[in-house]
Amino acid sequence: DAGITQSPRHKVTETGTPVTLRCHQTENHRYMYWYRQDPGHGLRLIHYSYGVKDTDKGEVSDGYSVSRSKTEDFLLTLESATSSQTSVYFCAIRQTGAPYEQYFGPGTRLTVT
Amino acid sequence: RKEVEQDPGPFNVPEGATVAFNCTYSNSASQSFFWYRQDCRKEPKLLMSVYSSGNEDGRFTAQLNRASQYISLLIRDSKLSDSATYLCVVGNFGNEKLTFGTGTRLTIIP
Helix, strand or coil, X not given: CCCEEXXXXXXXXXXXXXXXXXXXXXXCCCCEEEEEECCCCCCEEEEEEEECCEEEECCCCCCEEEEEEECCEEEEEECCCCHXXXXXXXXXXXXXXXXXXXXXXXXXXXXXX | CCCXXXXXXXXXXXXXXXXXXXXXXXXXCCCEEEEEEECCCCCCEEEEEECCCCEEECCEEEXXXXXXXXXXXXXXXXXXXXXXXXXXXXXXXXXXXXXXXCCEEEEEEC
């Protein structure tokens, strides 16, 4: 158990509304990640953070923004949700030492109608 | 070509059998390699890291072939609880970013 929680665990929202997903960790890891998982695709990186206020884009960042104002919290915001953003969203942390494994939170299942 | 390629399966294997999965990766500069397992509607969980010399953890053995750019996972004496999707994962230096395969689905049959 890597001490990662995600909220909400399930959400249904309408197209065009903003949505914020929260990832919380209790072990002071520097690196945190947001992925999405869709059928036929591997997990794909949306954004990641390497410290407070330090973030960078992943391969599928369009339509998403992130913020990290505290070490323990990493927020993912869908500015204006679209049906293509219906997915399962996983947060992860990276261990400090080699081989730098990543551990995942339980996921948020988001449906955009 | 996908960065990480896996046979999606499904592999349906009788309990007690040995099963092997392979995975190929395209980036020769990749530095770290992992196998994760994912149960239905759950998060991926680290099964094992894969080291250059190969490594074993109980019934599980992982091998890395850098020359041919593939990773393998061998499961011996398979159990019903081994039924899951197995994800091959490759990382860059320091694992700042990981690239995931789409997974191989395994079902162990009683």
